[in-house]
Amino acid sequence: QVQLVQSGADVKKPGASLRVSCKASGYTFIVYFIHWVRQAPGQGPEWMGWINPNGGATKYAPKFQGRVTMTRDTSISTAYLELSSLRSDDRAVYYCARSTGSYSYFDYWGQGTLVTVTS
């Protein structure tokens, strides 16, 4: 069965960087895009960008450009999200999600990773 398993919750200081991993299983990793979506407490989902595991091309939402990096390691079917210069309003649950294309729907989601930013 398809699974996206993310790394655990994390606490960061303002100005630091976060790194979240998303390990895929149950399907051929390079066939599907991996998107990253975050959700602040009480808010709706916010799309951050995608990575195409087949080749590594990326596209980031304008709001995060310059601060976000998405990478992948196809040898272990894992995608990574890095977000730098963290602020308190980056506190959110970060999800990875799978889709067949760059702006299609997400059929499988990771369990989410809570990132707290506090001094």
Next chain:
Amino acid sequence: SYELTQPPSVSVSPGQTARITCSGDALPKQYAYWYQQKPGQAPVVVIYKDSERPSGIPERFSGSRSGTTVTLTISGVQAEDEADYYCQSADNNDFYVVFGGGTKLAVL
């Protein structure tokens, strides 16, 4: 930036029909998708490509489009349908993914 607009809340009694709208200028050219999200859980797609229903989603969930508005209809609402619902689509220029602000469905 491109936005999708949803009503903040919709309330219905069990057995009634709930309709949740999502408006956006690019919707005539872009597919819309609908997600259900319950507290503490990841979103789950209930409608894709405007009106297609994934396997495992009850038939009471349906989707439609009219111009710049798409609608999620839940017929014969059940208590378990109480959740937040989000539409998703993309803009026509850069094809950035966009989510609506969400609609809280209350089953009274």
